[in-house]
Amino acid sequence: MILVLAGGVGAAKFLEGLVQVVPPDQIVAVVNTGDDFVLHGLMITPDLDIVTCTLADLIDREQGWGLAGDTTACLEWLGKLGGPTWFTLGDRDLALHIRRSALLREGWTLSQVADSFRQALGVAVRIVPMSDDPAPTHIVTDAGEIHFEHYFVQRRAQDRVHGVRLHAAGPAQPAPGLLDLIAQAERILIAPSNPVVSIGPILALPGVEAALHASAAPIVAVSPIVGGAAIKGPAAPLMRAMGYEVSALGIATIYAELADTLVIDQQDHDLAAPIRALGLQVVVTDTIMRGPVEKARLAACTLKDTGNRN
Numbered sequence: 116m117i118l119v120l121a122g123g124v125g126a127a128k129f130l131e132g133l134v135q136v137v138p139p140d141q142i143v144a145v146v147n148t149g150d151d152f153v154l155h156g157l158m159i160t161p162d163l164d165i166v167t168c169t170l171a172d173l174i175d176r177e178q179g180w181g182l183a184g185d186t187t188a189c190l191e192w193l194g195k196l197g198g199p200t201w202f203t204l205g206d207r208d209l210a211l212h213i214r215r216s217a218l219l220r221e222g223w224t225l226s227q228v229a230d231s232f233r234q235a236l237g238v239a240v241r242i243v244p245m246s247d248d249p250a251p252t253h254i255v256t257d258a259g260e261i262h263f264e265h266y267f268v269q270r271r272a273q274d275r276v277h278g279v280r281l282h283a284a285g286p287a288q289p290a291p292g293l294l295d296l297i298a299q300a301e302r303i304l305i306a307p308s309n310p311v312v313s314i315g316p317i318l319a320l321p322g323v324e325a326a327l328h329a330s331a332a333p334i335v336a337v338s339p340i341v342g343g344a345a346i347k348g349p350a351a352p353l354m355r356a357m358g359y360e361v362s363a364l365g366i367a368t369i370y371a372e373l374a375d376t377l378v379i380d381q382q383d384h385d386l387a388a389p390i391r392a393l394g395l396q397v398v399v400t401d402t403i404m405r406g407p408v409e410k411a412r413l414a415a416c417t418l419k420d421t422g423n424r425n
Contacts, residue, residue: 117418118300118332122147122162122313124179124347125339125404126306127169130240132410133304134170136418139239143296147308148225148244149252149281149316152264154202155193157212158219161264162313163229163244164211171236179347182207201269226290243290245317250287252312253280254353263312272349276356279311281319289320297326304417305336307346307402310369311353318373327373334374335417338366341380341402362386367393378402378416 117137119130121144130144150161161180168174168182175181185205194200204212211232218228224247233242254266256274260283266274297303308314318324327334343362345351351361359365363383367390370377376396379386380403387397398419404410 116296116300117142117302117304118296119144119304119306120308120314120317121145121166121306122308122317123150123165124169126162126308126313127166127174127179128404128410129304129306129337129414130166130170131407132404132412132414133417134240135407135411136415139170140241143241143243143300145243145245145290145293145296145317146229147313147316148246149250149312150263151249152251152262155198155204155212157209157216159202159204159212159264160215160225160229160244163225163242164208167229167233167236167238167242170233170238170240170242173236181205202264224291243293243296245293246287246290246320248287249284250282250316250320251284252316253283254278254312255280267349272352276352278356279315279353281316287320289323293320294322294326297323297330300330300332302418303327303330303332303334305334305370305374307337307339309339309345309348309350309353310359310366311350311357324373333376333420335376335378335398336366336370336374337378337402337413337417338363338380338383340366340383342382346403364389367395371395376417378413 146166147162165180173182175183182205185207189206190200190204215228225244226247229242229244252263253260254263255278258274340363354361363379364386367377371393378398381399384399390397398416400416402413
């Protein structure tokens with residue numbers, strides 16, 4: 116079994132490549148829930164939905180989120196009635212949030228809902244939320260401490276960032292069985308996701324880092340930073356706020372004590388030596404996932420035997 120730590124668009128694209136080279140039912144995606152929040156009385160789970168709908172081939176590929184061909188009539192009417200419209204929710208997309216919220220009120224866990232949805236949409240990859248507990252990520256800005264989605268979507272990541280507070284609702288526990296999945300994994304992959312607010316919340320759960328260190332499986336991370344810039348999203352200001360250099364070397368610094376291998380883009384080949392000096396194996400390749408071929412090629416690179424420090 117291959118376990119993937121995942122969050123958002125970059126992880127979803129990576130998983131599309133991985134299912135081309137590994138049987139999908141042999142893959143478990145552990146997905147960040149730090150972006151989850153309540154809007155219009157509904158539980159919205161951005162990363163879970165992006166991963167699930169991408170693997171179901173339902174995603175709006177131009178945006179990387181939302182459902183292809185969706186309409187926004189309901190959102191427009193919500194606006195007419197004075198409701199917030201800063202977070203775009205398509206009409207079919209709303210069905211996910213309505214059904215999820217209803218099941219949660221009935222006593223289902225988020226893990227049960229996620230598994231039910233991926234099966235209903237024909238996704239063979241097992242999708243596991245990192246936690247069933249509320250674990251919102253807050254960003255500390257000049258405007259105060261705000262939820263990540265307010266910072267990123269509503270305020271368009273324009274605020275100066277002073278810090279990041281993970282699990283702002285209080286203590287959160289790993290999803291049931293997550294630590295066992297880590298122990299059972301034959302290979303663990305860290306998708307090219309934001310290291311601060313996508314992978315960071317997963318690693319911050321009690322017992323997760325210890326389980327990863329105890330695992331005998333090779334751990335391979337893919338850098339989401341190419342040529343000193345993030346492919347997508349606000350990784351750059353968040354990394355700077357946390358004191359990390361915005362580069363593949365900065366990613367290596369974050370994962371140096373955890374991963375065995377870092378996959379970096381060929382644009383960053385000159386950073387291979389300093390990354391190796393941190394104790395990591397390095398794979399240099401094209402990490403830009405333009406289409407199915409590139410996605411599969413990148414996924415295949417993470418499965419090669421490059422040695423294990425453990």
